[in-house]
Amino acid sequence: QLQLQESGPGLVKPSETLSLTCTVSGGSISSSTYYWGWIRQPPGKGLEWIGSIYYSGSTYYNPSLRIRVTVSVDTSKNQFSLKLSSVTAADTSVYYCARHVATSGYYDYWGQGTLVTVSS
């Protein structure tokens, strides 16, 4: 059974960089069938796509976040990571990592999510 687990600081100061890692177990991140993505959800609000990465390193980002986002992959550790720079209170959200089926564009496995609060 595939599992994804987010990890990283739960509190980040304004203007700093948010960094999260997603560890994939029960399957290989190097599969050609999937992308690996980050999605966030502000408290009480809807889902927002952040970006996706292929095992080769090809990335796709939400245009509204592109200038602040970097998603990377480490196939040796079966992990992928998110960096979001210059954070503000508006970036306070539950951050999810998920597996993204490449051909059809849906997310079939999700992590449990991790709340990141931006506050001084």
Place this chain on the structure above:
Amino acid sequence: SYELTQPPSVSVSPGQTASITCSGDKLGDKYACWYQQKPGQSPVLVIYQDNQRPSGIPERFSGSNSGNTATLTISGTQAMDEADYYCQAWDTSTVVFGGGTKLTVL
């Protein structure tokens, strides 16, 4: 940028059929999928590729997608189906979510 529009809320009586719509320009030309999210939980895929149900999703969940509208239909709605539902599409390497619909079973 591409946008998907959902009604903020839908109400249904137990045992009746609930329909949740998702509108976007030429959405029928893309694959649509749907997620169910209950409070404090991660989203769960309930429909993919317009009308396919993942393993473990009850048959009462079905989907369609044509023209500018995708629809999630829940037949014989049960109290356990009360949740937020999100549509999502994949457009030119961009993932787009609808704003979400709160389904109330009353």
